Amino acid sequence: MRANGTHRLTSQMAFREITHLIENNLEQLNYGVAITDIDTDGEFEAVVMGFGYPNVILKRDGEKLVNVAAGLLSDENMNAIGVASGDIDGDGQEEIYFLNTDSLGGEKQFFDRLISFENDKFIDLFALSIHENIRNAGAGRSVVCIDRSGRGQYGFFIANYASPMKYYEMDDNNYLRDIAPELGMDMVTGGRGLIALPIHSDKTDIFAGNEMGPNYLFINQENGQFAEMAKSFGVQDTYEDVRGISALDVNGDGILDLVYGNWNGPHRMFVKINDKFVNQAPPNLAEPSAVRTVIAADLDNDGDDEIFFNNINQPNRLFKRINGEWRRMELGTATEPNGCGTGAAVWDYDNDGTLELLVSHGELEPQALSLYKSVNDNNWIRIMPLTQYGAPARGSLVRLRTKDQVKIKHIDAGSGYLGQMEPVAHFGLGKLAQVDEIEIQWPNGMRKSYPTLEINTFHRIEFPF
Secondary structure (H helix, E strand, O other): OHHHHHHHHHHHOOEEEOHHHEOOOOOEOEEEEEEEOOOOOOOOEEEEEEEOOOOEEEEEEOOEEEEOOOHHHOOOOOEEEEEEEEOOOOOOOOEEEEEEOOOOOOEOOOOOEEEEEEOOEEEEHHHOHHHHHHOOOEOEEEEEEEOOOOOOOOEEEEEEEEEEOEEEEEOOOOOEEEOHHHHOOOOEEEEEEEEEEOOOOOOOEEEEEEEOOOOEEEEEOOOOOEEEOHHHHOOOOOOOOEEEEEEEOOOOOOOOEEEEEEEOOOOEEEEEEOOEEEEOOOHHHHOOEOEEEEEEEOOOOOOOOEEEEEEEOOOOEEEEEEOOEEEEEOOHHHHOOOOEEEEEEEEOOOOOOOOEEEEEEOOOOOEOOEEEEEOOOOEEEEEEEEOOOOOEOOOOEEEEEOOOOEEEEEOOOOEEOOEEOOOOEEEEEEOOOOOOEEEEEOOOOOEEEEEOOOOOOEEEEOOOO
């Protein structure tokens, strides 16, 4: 019976490749992917980093996705790897952080860029003379945006490799400052993956997965300060090399847990139990691979998140929880056994209520982007909380309640390794016809409930306080 049930569910999870919808999809070295509304038209674009090649920005044009990157956004002479977006100046539009890495570690030649739309044009805030002395000269890997105090203005935290971590915020005079030293977060390690969300506090915490040493868990102390507590929470994992990280409710208890991939080491599924994390990764999920990005999302809208492992020069993997057991599922063409996977992201680019999976490739050889989606007719609801300035409230938590269960999602502030998902809590509902309540917890820790929101609808929720 188990084999038949698995086969039936496997066929339901089959992905349809829709890469042909990407116009002028050139073979090149690509890395991180971030999803943001770059032109504030109400629709999301995919920003893909090019390494020694132009960056790519995919925008919907009818059924097609076209590349609209030009000028500074294209930035073809740089070695871009990581990317994240967040509203750093409180103008309601997200800035975009381009993390350049032209060396394996230590100092680099190409500085990072912080792209802002000012006076009807895109500019690099780091290129302004007032910021010349604070530019990131370290070979970074990942970047996340953080609203550490809940004021609606984000900073960017950077995991550098063999050079101090950076934490950029804008002060009241609109000057960028690196506040990592004053927060005690300018640590030197083999920085790799980052994820930011309320892990323990009611505000935004940071999990930093490292190479060549223990992981870090920075817990927000409610006053804008952070305390490193990885050892106390059991997530140091000292002798493994983290790459992709994601957060999901593994066991249905309404609490977010952590799942991450270790480079050619045992992958982890850290379940939070009584304020400690316990690794409960089953052997099939823990099996080592050359992992890059890890994504947790409900790709088939059945009400449960799947876990996607994007591997480099190895088959990708997909896991689904069936009858309390995590099983590996068939991916069809999305397996990409010869794909040099370097990044991935999900978003609903065509607004049909089903997530698309975008996979980037590179490093070992130039390859084109890939695009997939599952075929289903399940119900859904999409929630995007906004800050007091009207920008996506990344780092928020969204809880969905029915008479039988509570489901929880976070609004992505940075996805584990190199990239960032869309700023939306996407809930598949299966055949469920009604949602009893949506509760949003903003980055300031405050909560508000919304009863009986319409399903099969994208809801933008304004800051209510």
